[in-house]
Amino acid sequence: MPELDLPQRQAPDSLMLTDFWYRALPADRLHRNQLQKATLLEIPLVIGRDRQGQPFALRDACPHRGMPLNCGKFDGEDLECGYHGWQFDVHNGQCQLIPSLTADQKLKVDRIYAGSFPCEEQDSFIWVYIPDPGTPGAGFAPPIKAPDAAPQIEKFSVKYKLAYLQAEMPVSIDHGIIGLMDPAHGPFVHQAWWWRTQRSIHEKKKNFEPILNGFRMSAHTPSSNSAPYKLLRLYADADSITTTIDFVLPNVRTETIRAGKYWFSSLTTVTPITRNQCRIDVVAAWNLFRWVPFVPELLKFVFAKFVEQDRRTMELQAEGLKHNPHLMLIDDADRPAKWYFQLKAAHLEAKRTNGEMKHPISGPVTLKWRS
Ligand code: FES
Numbered sequence: 001m002p003e004l005d006l007p008q009r010q011a012p013d014s015l016m017l018t019d020f021w022y023r024a025l026p027a028d029r030l031h032r033n034q035l036q037k038a039t040l041l042e043i044p045l046v047i048g049r050d051r052q053g054q055p056f057a058l059r060d061a062c063p064h065r066g067m068p069l070n071c072g073k074f075d076g077e078d079l080e081c082g083y084h085g086w087q088f089d090v091h092n093g094q095c096q097l098i099p100s101l102t103a104d105q106k107l108k109v110d111r112i113y114a115g116s117f118p119c120e121e122q123d124s125f126i127w128v129y130i131p132d133p134g135t136p137g138a139g140f141a142p143p144i145k146a147p148d149a150a151p152q153i154e155k156f157s158v159k160y161k162l163a164y165l166q167a168e169m170p171v172s173i174d175h176g177i178i179g180l181m182d183p184a185h186g187p188f189v190h191q192a193w194w195w196r197t198q199r200s201i202h203e204k205k206k207n208f209e210p211i212l213n214g215f216r217m218s219a220h221t222p223s224s225n226s227a228p229y230k231l232l233r234l235y236a237d238a239d240s241i242t243t244t245i246d247f248v249l250p251n252v253r254t255e256t257i258r259a260g261k262y263w264f265s266s267l268t269t270v271t272p273i274t275r276n277q278c279r280i281d282v283v284a285a286w287n288l289f290r291w292v293p294f295v296p297e298l299l300k301f302v303f304a305k306f307v308e309q310d311r312r313t314m315e316l317q318a319e320g321l322k323h324n325p326h327l328m329l330i331d332d333a334d335r336p337a338k339w340y341f342q343l344k345a346a347h348l349e350a351k352r353t354n355g356e357m358k359h360p361i362s363g364p365v366t367l368k369w370r371s
């Protein structure tokens with residue numbers, strides 16, 4: 001039976017999912033022996049890089065009396081709080097020294113921890129693992145280990161280029177994500193003579209399939225109506241260009257374009273900063289046009305323009321959302337958005353019951369829309 005044809009009322013709950021890796025900041029902004037502030041899921045963090053170049057992430061509040069640790073002193077090894085000089089090991093948060101203790105005071109200093117989060121550098125970004133609230137890692141409990149590594153961009157050759165783009169948006173994670181996967185806004189938001197115009201709007205049909213924690217737009221030949229793809233076909237001299245787009249919880253969209261020996265891969269995340277603010281980070285890797293002058297710059301320009309158009313749109317949308325209007329999701333164009341909410345609900349339900357996640361998509365589905 002077809003799913004309900006009536007528009008569905010929908011109110012994003014903007015719940016932020018814990019127990020996942022999130023991008024905190026671009027790696028080139030974090031220098032050795034230095035600290036940076038960041039916020040993820042409303043948690044204030046101090047992120048730093050030690051003398052050896054290893055990044056770390058701590059809760060930006062001293063476990064003693066809450067002084068932000070970013071105001072402390074960092075010598076590339078230990079971090080000293082600016083209030084009473086307690087010192088912490090930056091990689092596990094363990095307290096090393098409490099200067100006020102006298103020789104006969106037996107407080108077990110090493111049992112005290114500043115909140116420490118698993119932290120990794122991956123493809124130009126510093127990633128931080130945010131565990132469920134209430135998980136050990138501060139006070140008197142040691143930090144947890146992340147169950148897996150931070151997500152990586154898929155690469156298909158040894159040599160490639162890498163670039164990133166960021167944009168902050170004054171909307172919740174949910175609006176950020178459904179905006180990212182929404183196929184119908186293209187002709188209205190991303191108009192440009194070199195890309196596509198409103199007149200080029202036509203019916204599209206795409207196949208989707210369930211994957212672990214998400215869904216995939218199955219490998220397909222990209223829109224023939226966009227100039228960059230025409231250019232790519234010419235350059236790669238490939239008969240077939242295929243694109244695969246995946247979305248997986250909590251916030252990861254990956255896109256892979258392959259044309260013969262050439263490839264382009266991107267990993268985009270929408271990171272919840274606070275309940276009403278998110279940031280989109282696009283990191284792209286590619287081996288095409290590596291030798292053609294200006295093309296990487298051009299690609300970056302095109303990408304930046306897209307992201308800026310999305311950012312501007314969401315900034316305007318935030319005005320409308322202020323008054324908490326009723327919203328709706330329609331078929332088929334908003335079906336990916338519906339899946340996102342269903343995946344999120346299924347994930348939370350599985351966590352609550354400690355069981356397997358019931359995937360909301362039972363098998364391959366074809367969606368149709370005009371864009
Ligand atoms: S608040 Fe940090 S040492 Fe006292």
Ligand SMILES: [Fe+2]
Binds near residue numbers: 189306
């Ligand atoms: Fe967009």
